[in-house]
Amino acid sequence: MPAVADLPSPPPITPAAPAADRRRRLLLPALAALLLGAVLLSAGAGAMRIPVPAVVGILLQRLGLATGLGFEPQHEAVLWAIRLPRVCLGVLIGAALGLAGASLQGLFRNPLADPGLIGVSAGASLAAVATIVLEATLLAAVRAQLGFYALAAAAFAGACGTTLLVYQLSKEAGRAVVATMLLAGIAVNALAGALTGVLTYAATDEQLRSITFWGLGSLGGASWPTVLGALPLLAGPLLLLPRLGKPLNLLALGEDQAAHLGLPVTRLKRQLIVLATLAVGTSVAVAGSIGFLGLVVPHLMRLAAGPDHRTVLPASALGGALVLTLADTLARTAVAPAELPIGILTALLGAPVFLWILLREKRRRLA
Amino acid sequence: MFDVQNLSYLAGRRPLLRDVTLRARPGELLAVVGANGAGKSTLLRLLSGDLTPSAGTVQFEGRPLRSIPPAVLARRRAVLTQQHPLALAFPVRELVLMGRYPHFRGQPAPPDHAVVQQALALVGLAPLAGRSYPTLSGGEQQRAQLARVLAQVWEAEAGFLLLDEPLTGLDLNHQHHTLEVARALVRRGFGVVAVLHDLNLAAQYADQLLLLRQGEVVAGGPPAAVLTPAHIRHAFDLDVELLPHPTLGCPLIVPVPRPAAVAPGCWPTPAL
Numbered sequence: 325m326p327a328v329a330d331l332p333s334p335p336p337i338t339p340a341a342p343a344a345d346r347r348r349r350l351l352l353p354a355l356a357a358l359l360l361g362a363v364l365l366s367a368g369a370g371a372m373r374i375p376v377p378a379v380v381g382i383l384l385q386r387l388g389l390a391t392g393l394g395f396e397p398q399h400e401a402v403l404w405a406i407r408l409p410r411v412c413l414g415v416l417i418g419a420a421l422g423l424a425g426a427s428l429q430g431l432f433r434n435p436l437a438d439p440g441l442i443g444v445s446a447g448a449s450l451a452a453v454a455t456i457v458l459e460a461t462l463l464a465a466v467r468a469q470l471g472f473y474a475l476a477a478a479a480f481a482g483a484c485g486t487t488l489l490v491y492q493l494s495k496e497a498g499r500a501v502v503a504t505m506l507l508a509g510i511a512v513n514a515l516a517g518a519l520t521g522v523l524t525y526a527a528t529d530e531q532l533r534s535i536t537f538w539g540l541g542s543l544g545g546a547s548w549p550t551v552l553g554a555l556p557l558l559a560g561p562l563l564l565l566p567r568l569g570k571p572l573n574l575l576a577l578g579e580d581q582a583a584h585l586g587l588p589v590t591r592l593k594r595q596l597i598v599l600a601t602l603a604v605g606t607s608v609a610v611a612g613s614i615g616f617l618g619l620v621v622p623h624l625m626r627l628a629a630g631p632d633h634r635t636v637l638p639a640s641a642l643g644g645a646l647v648l649t650l651a652d653t654l655a656r657t658a659v660a661p662a663e664l665p666i667g668i669l670t671a672l673l674g675a676p677v678f679l680w681i682l683l684r685e686k687r688r689r690l691a
Numbered sequence: 692m693f694d695v696q697n698l699s700y701l702a703g704r705r706p707l708l709r710d711v712t713l714r715a716r717p718g719e720l721l722a723v724v725g726a727n728g729a730g731k732s733t734l735l736r737l738l739s740g741d742l743t744p745s746a747g748t749v750q751f752e753g754r755p756l757r758s759i760p761p762a763v764l765a766r767r768r769a770v771l772t773q774q775h776p777l778a779l780a781f782p783v784r785e786l787v788l789m790g791r792y793p794h795f796r797g798q799p800a801p802p803d804h805a806v807v808q809q810a811l812a813l814v815g816l817a818p819l820a821g822r823s824y825p826t827l828s829g830g831e832q833q834r835a836q837l838a839r840v841l842a843q844v845w846e847a848e849a850g851f852l853l854l855d856e857p858l859t860g861l862d863l864n865h866q867h868h869t870l871e872v873a874r875a876l877v878r879r880g881f882g883v884v885a886v887l888h889d890l891n892l893a894a895q896y897a898d899q900l901l902l903l904r905q906g907e908v909v910a911g912g913p914p915a916a917v918l919t920p921a922h923i924r925h926a927f928d929l930d931v932e933l934l935p936h937p938t939l940g941c942p943l944i945v946p947v948p949r950p951a952a953v954a955p956g957c958w959p960t961p962a963l
Contacts, residue, residue: 433778570792576778577789580741584772585843586765586793631779 348629355642362646363415366653367407371661374399374407410546413554414652415645417543417611420558420603422644423565425618426625426637430572431596432502435626438619439604441509442597443486446516448608449539450523451482456534457523475538476553476609483605486512491597502579502593540665541612543652554610561603566641568596569634576631614667616674617644627681692716692882693738693851698747700733700906707733708906710747715899717849717882720873722893724886725903726927731886732773734903735855738884739770751851765793768851769843773859775836777824783835784820787811790842806845810838813872815865829860837869844881852876854885858892870896894918894941902926918942 368374374382374395381393382400421439429437439445455478490512494505524535571592574582583589607614625639648666651673655664693715700708708730715721715738723731736742737749740756749756751768769790777786787810791803811817814834819827827835837857844850852873858866866889873883874896887893893900893914900917902909904926910917923931923944930947937943 433776573781573785574789574792576781577786578772578774578776580736580739581770581772581775583741583761584739584765584770585789586762588761626779630785631781632785 348632348635351625351629351635351639352642355639355646359415359642359646359649362649362653363411366414366649367403367411369653369657370402370407372398372402374403379403409548409551410543410652411649412551413546413610414543414648416551416554416558416562417607417614418617418645418648419641420561420607420644421614421617421648422621422640422642423561423637424600424603425644426622426633426640427565427568427572427596428600428618429622430568430575430633431593431600432506433576434506435623436619437506439600440513440615441506442600443490443509443512443516444483444601444604445608445613446513446520447486448479448483448605449613450516450520451478451485452538452608452612453520453523453527453535454478454482456531456538457527479609480557480605483608484601486516487597487601487605537665538612539667541614541667541670542655542663542665543611544663545610550610554606557602557606561599562641564595565599565603566637568592569632569637572633572637612665612667614648614670616671616678617647620674620678621647623678623681627685692752693884694748694750694753695738696748696750698734698737698749699745700730700737700742701745706906708737711903711906711908712747713901713908713911715851715882715884717851717880718877719898720877720883720885720896721899721901722885722887722897723901723903724888724890724893724926725909728905729903729926730906731903732855733906734901735770735853735884735886739768739853740764762793765843767844767847768853769840770853771837771840771855771857773855775832780823780825782820783811783816783822783824783827786824786835787820787838787842790839793843806842807838810842810845811835813841814838815868830862830865833857833860834865834869837872841872841876847881849880849882850876852881852883852885854883856886856888858887858889866892890918890923890944894944895936895939914941918944 364376364379367379368376377393378395378399381391381395382403384391384393386404424439425437428439428441429435431437432441452475455475490505490508493508493512494501496504524532527535571582571587574585574587575589575592577585579589604618621643622636622640625636625643629635629639647670651666651669655666655669658664693713695711695713695715698708698711699706711730711734713721723734725731733742737744738756740749743757751759751764756764781789784807787807788799788803790810791799791806795803808817808820811820814837816831816834816838819831819835824832824835840852840854844852854873857869857873861869870885870892873885877883877898885897887897897914899912900914901911902917902922909926910919910922918933920931920933923929930949931944932947934943934945
């Protein structure tokens with residue numbers, strides 16, 4: 325230990341542990357490359373297989389670049405009208421869910437936090453089920469106005485409504501108390517779940533099928549209008565959340581400690597909740613509730629690159645997009661010509677992976 | 692300079708602090724002492740802005756504390772709290788780098804890394820810079836947090852440090868070392884306000900003492916004036932004797948033995 329009488333001269337700067345640092349720098353480019361590959365693969369896969377060179381050729385031609393890569397006209401039609409909007413929607417929603425999960429885990433300082441916790445998913449489900457079951461009577465006027473988008477609009481409104489309720493319940497003297505917010509979220513979730521149950525009980529057989537399918541999630545409704553409708557709502561979270569890495573790191577120190585370092589904690593909490601609600605609300609509105617992605621993907625990224633949110637946030641966006649693109653490819657091809665609900669796949673694959681990680685970490689701690 | 696006038700704080704209806712007036716100047720170490728629950732931490736949390744006063748004012752460098760933008764304040768004063776919950780397993784180096792966040796946008800510059808290294812060396816943790824924070828012992832965690840706080844105001848002119856029980860969990864060597872670091876900053880023109888439990892350490896290192904009892908000031912001023920047997924008896928309900936320190940000239944406080952403090956009948960005799 326140095327003498328204190330005169331403060332020490334700067335010792336040489338030792339770089340961070342090189343292996344971990346290299347992994348952290350390589351993670352984002354690696355994920356981006358994997359995502360590009362997955363997108364090309366996914367766009368080609370399906371009832372009509374389009375080879376990857378043809379996919380590249382069609383895309384580049386659309387951009388005004390003649391490549392000489394051969395493709396058939398019906399390839400172009402299928403790719404442009406059916407595959408591409410679906411792949412785009414998958415990428416957008418996957419990124420939004422991954423980011424929302426990572427941000428909320430940072431906000432709640434709890435690795436188990438998940439977009440469901442603040443009531444977003446339950447509220448969206450309740451509103452969507454209400455729209456399906458009550459469509460013939462109460463909501464007929466709304467449905468006539470919004471047509472196809474009635475379900476999405478209702479789900480989005482439900483998501484925002486419940487989150488707002490949870491946030492208001494957790495406020496003490498103008499500050500949202502995070503622990504209370506978790507508890508309020510659990511209570512509101514239970515209430516919304518019960519009301520959804522009541523509606524489900526009252527539903528007809530045909531409505532039940534819609535409810536079940538919606539609850540399991542699917543990108544099957546994707547079209548260019550859906551993508552363009554979701555894009556403005558997702559743009560905010562997708563562009564702003566990755567910039568909150570430094571503030572979220574400070575929040576890990578505790579709220580008071582973060583405030584001592586100059587962080588406007590109350591404003592940050594509000595920002596995080598609004599952006600996460602937008603992200604999850606929009607996703608649930610256009611694709612139903614897709615579970616597990618927002619919980620597992622940030623965990624994987626933290627294992628690969630350490631806890632620094634400046635890496636974890638963008639990595640969770642890319643990772644979420646990658647996982648959802650691959651899951652959707654599988655959902656479309658595994659039981660073709662039928663289609664698996666994507667929420668089943670994310671949970672079916674996600675849960676064992678998550679358990680495997682837990683066990684591996686446990687073994688490593690004991691070793 | 693912290694200028695505190697007639698400060699009171701109520702938790703619900705319970706007064707935790709009543710009518711405290713004090714001045715903490717640059718170039719001075721002010722130690723806040725008193726029994727458990729005397730309001731020491733409450734006072735520090737009012738100075739750091741965690742709590743809003745029920746009555747009275749806190750001014751920092753001539754302005755009301757609340758009117759100073761958080762980002763400006765963060766470069767002038769740093770706070771070491773009593774509790775250190777760290778939600779994620781950051782490496783020690785990254786934790787200390789967070790002290791530099793108020794100083795850079797985007798990526799840290801080489802001077803920021805240099806400050807982190809120096810702060811870690813100063814608290815004797817340079818060899819553990821790459822270790823994960825949760826794997827450190829309690830005392831090492833405390834020192835890592837101290838390094839973060841030092842890094843935050845490293846190059847500030849006449850900056851301020853607020854330390855809430857900075858010695859808890861530290862061994863004897865590091866207790867003295869932490870206070871030596873504080874003194875070195877005071878010599879550089881810093882103001883330091885520290886909540887301390889050990890009256891002998893306070894007598895040895897502080898320029899000014901503030902003795903609290905049940906939220907009120909018992910005495911304030913230089914250690915020799917505050918640490919009298921009468922004051923200590925009033926504040927701690929403990930009889931002490933003052934001896935002259937063999938080398939330093941500050942008082943040395945020795946409790947008077949109380950043979951019957953815990954009655955023999957306190958524990959029932961086990962039935963055989």
